[in-house]
Amino acid sequence: xxxxxxxxxxxxxxxxxxxxxxxxxxxxxxxxxxxxxxxxxxxxxxxxxxxxxxxxxxxxxxxxxxxxxxxxxxxxxx
Numbered sequence: 001x002x003x004x005x006x007x008x009x010x011x012x013x014x015x016x017x018x019x020x021x022x023x024x025x026x027x028x029x030x031x032x033x034x035x036x037x038x039x040x041x042x043x044x045x046x047x048x049x050x051x052x053x054x055x056x057x058x059x060x061x062x063x064x065x066x067x068x069x070x071x072x073x074x075x076x077x078x
Contacts, residue, residue: 023039023046023047026038026039027043
């Protein structure tokens, strides 16, 4: 089990490093118009916007499923 946790953590860490390096390379070696197209107008907060979007989508899906289960098993609409 500890081996699995180690390898998953190592893979996650390497993925984060690879994405960070790739974004730094894109920022350093592409013209401004291409960067605007790839990363959007707010280039400094791309990771945070992505994470925020994932959390919001997860919460919306969780709430919808919770409401569905409440309606199915309890018969309440919350």
